[in-house]
Amino acid sequence: MTAQTGTETRAGAGHDRRLESLADAALRFRDQVPTIEAWGRRLARVLDSGGRLLACGNGGSAAEAQHLTAELVGRFEDERLPLSAIPLHADTSSVTAIGNDYGAVSVFERQVRAHGRPGDVLVCLSTSGRSANVIAAAHRAGSLGMTSWAITGPGPNPLAEACDDAVTVRAAAVSTVQEIHLAAIHLLCGAVDDALGVRHA
Numbered sequence: 256m257t258a259q260t261g262t263e264t265r266a267g268a269g270h271d272r273r274l275e276s277l278a279d280a281a282l283r284f285r286d287q288v289p290t291i292e293a294w295g296r297r298l299a300r301v302l303d304s305g306g307r308l309l310a311c312g313n314g315g316s317a318a319e320a321q322h323l324t325a326e327l328v329g330r331f332e333d334e335r336l337p338l339s340a341i342p343l344h345a346d347t348s349s350v351t352a353i354g355n356d357y358g359a360v361s362v363f364e365r366q367v368r369a370h371g372r373p374g375d376v377l378v379c380l381s382t383s384g385r386s387a388n389v390i391a392a393a394h395r396a397g398s399l400g401m402t403s404w405a406i407t408g409p410g411p412n413p414l415a416e417a418c419d420d421a422v423t424v425r426a427a428a429v430s431t432v433q434e435i436h437l438a439a440i441h442l443l444c445g446a447v448d449d450a451l452g453v454r455h456a
Contacts, residue, residue: 273431280426280435287422291439294404294420295446301376301402302327303451307339309371309401311363311392312380315433317344319380319406323440331444335453341370343392363392373400381405382432384412384423393417406439408432 298308308327310320324340343366344350353362367377377396379389384407394417396403403418409432410423424435 273428276426276428276431277434280424280431281438283425284422284435284438287439288442290420290422291442292446295443296450297402298376298443299447299450301374302338302340302447305339306372306375307341307370308376308378309341309343309367309396310378310380311343311367311389313344313386313389315429316380316382316386316389316436317342319433319436319440320378321345322437323378323443326440326444327447331441331448333448333453333455335448335451338447343367343370360387360391363388364395367392367395367399367401371396371399371401375399375401377401377403379403379405379414379418380407380436381412381414382408382429382436384408384410384414386414390414390417406436 302308308324310323312320321342321344324342327338327340329337343363349366350362353365357365371377377392379393381389384405390413393403393405393414405414405418405421407414407421407423408429409425410421415421415423422439424432426432426435
């Protein structure tokens, strides 16, 4: 066996383990699907009656938050009216101004205070469930009469406890947690569309 072949074999085994871990985590996550379906029905009622969704997270979770809001403002799989959804990290001027003036812990909380109304929904994403600025946003949402949902890594964790409800991903690797979070977002978007009676092509 050449050195290159040995390296390729080890890399292939590593890829197999990654995919197996993802498959195992996805199968375990099936238990959480009824919660996401209930969220979708609730969120559809909120958005259909003129409410809005706010979403927040850091790093990869920020990307997942923006993915969620883009699917709602645009469309998921089928045509429908645009829905009101705001990713709180995406307003860079507000994020940097708030961080500079009030500190990093306030960057989402202050925007929730500005944009959130009673009955609106906040989706909080964190692989660790320990992001201080996301937890602060969840607490602010509660004080405003908003509903807050957490999508996190393994529970229990502080963010799940700070929110009204949570789905957690049982996986050791952060990358696997993020991959399941994307699946959760797509399941939520599908549940919203189903509740709104969106016709599937």
